Amino acid sequence: MNRKEPLFRVVKRESSSPVRQALAYVAAVVIALLIGAALLSSMDVDPLTFYQKMVTMDIPGNKFPWRIVENFVKLFVPLLITSLALSLAFRMRFWNIGGEGQFIMGAICAAAAAHKLGPVLPQPLVVLVMALCGILGGGLYGLIVALLKVRYNTNETLLTLMLNYIALYLLQFLGETKAGWNFFLDPDSARPKFAGFPDNADMITFPLGPFNLNLSLIIAIVLCVLLFGYLKYTKHGYEIAVVGDSPNTARYAGMKVGRIVVRTIFLSAALIGLAGAFYVSSAGTLSTSVTNDVGWTGIVVAWLAKLNTVGIVITALLITVLQFGCQAASTTYSSIDANFADLIQGIILFAVLAADFFTRFRLARRAAAPKEVSK
Structure with missing residues (x-):
């Protein structure tokens, strides 16, 4: 029986210039914003006014613009650190989807240190201990998955995803259980x-x-500077790149792949835990919405930036402007809520991913079968 060939097939392009990729990304963002403009118009909102408020974060004319910038920094820093940390694991082809859980565990450990040591230690020392507790909380939570991956070759995507919900339910338990031992309440x-x-x-x-x-x-x-140097100029950074390209090649070269995986994933999760500690310290309290979805958004940022450190900084900045700006602009219009930022972000993501696909690949039509020559 003859196997039916598909009408189209995906073929990798021989070359794709950086200029072409940049233009494709710009076109994708413009298309996404036009779609957003159509949605805004359907809700009787002027798109130009809304986008102006979004980009400027409603700072012009505000009586207290510095407070807007301060709140912006509180959202930008956790997203930036989380995105950088996730890029470490992704470079090694270790799909760490557990940023949410590692962030929560870092936040919980930092909050515990704040409640217990805040009244007795000076501020610099308390903030330092909170950071260390966040590092340990997030790092050890990620270490569980790394050890299971190395020892039993488990699926890290499923494990990190399930551990997210364990951390989330632990946070909800702490926030809803009134008891003498629960000093968080x-x-x-x-x-x-x-x-x-x-x-x-x-x-x-x-x-x-x-x-x-x-x-x-x-x-x-x-x-950002330290991680850039770590990945580009150190032996550990080189090992991460080799393991990401081919674990078998790394083993052939004498590298201890298991140790490299454990070390890198601990570092990745520890940095995410540090981001959680910084966030709760800046917010001054723990909350059930402490992550602000940075664990998921960080994945988007890392991939849009192609795991490039400088690109991550720029992308995290733009995504934070989008989120914070949409929240600020939505307060002017009763028909729009803050979730509109997630909608626009999703549209931009799919548009950019489509642009990235078509700059690297093309659809080729199936070659016509040769006609039989009649005798």
Whole structure:
């Protein structure tokens, strides 16, 4: 029986210039924004006005613009660090989908340190201990999956995904269970409510006029530089690249693949836990919505930036502007809620992924079968 060939097949392009890719991405974003404009128009909202408020985050004309920037930084830093951390695992073809869970565990451990040590230690020391607890909380949570992967070759995608929900339900349990042992809750509240941190547990800031520069932003920038050098100029960075290309080649070259996987995944999860610690320290409390979906958005940022460190910084900045700007713009219109940012982000993602696909591949029509020559 003859096997029927498909009408079209996907063929990889021989070459794709960076200029062509950049133009394709710009066109994809423009198309996504046009789709968003059509949706806004259907809700009787002027798209140009909405996009202007979104891009400027409604800063022009605001009486307290520095507060908008401060709140923007609180969202940008966790997303940036989480995206950088996920890119470490993705470079090694280890599909860490557990950013949400690792972020939550880092936040919980940091919150525990804040409640227990905040009243007795000075602020710099409390913030440092919170950061270390966040690193350990997230790192050990990711280490579980790495060890199982190395020892039993388990599927890391499924494990990290399931551990997300375990961490989420633990957070909900802590936020809903009033008991004498649960120091996370406010004892003076009649209903279960997370307690605020002591003042010494708040993130350190440096006043620059009316603006308070968040220490976590400085640390995030330093981390970008360190990770760039780590991946590009160190032996460990080279090993990550080799294991990502071919684990068998790495073993043939004498590399201890299991040790490299465990080390890298611990580092990846630890950085995500650090992001969680920074967020709760800046927010001054724990909450059931503490992640703000950075574990999922970080995956989007890492892939859109093609795991490039500089690209991740730029993409995380643009995504945060999109999210924060949509939230700011939506307050002006009663017909739009903050979830519109997720809709626009999803449209942009699919448009950019489609542009990326067609810049690297093309659809080729099936070759016609040769006609038989009649005798």
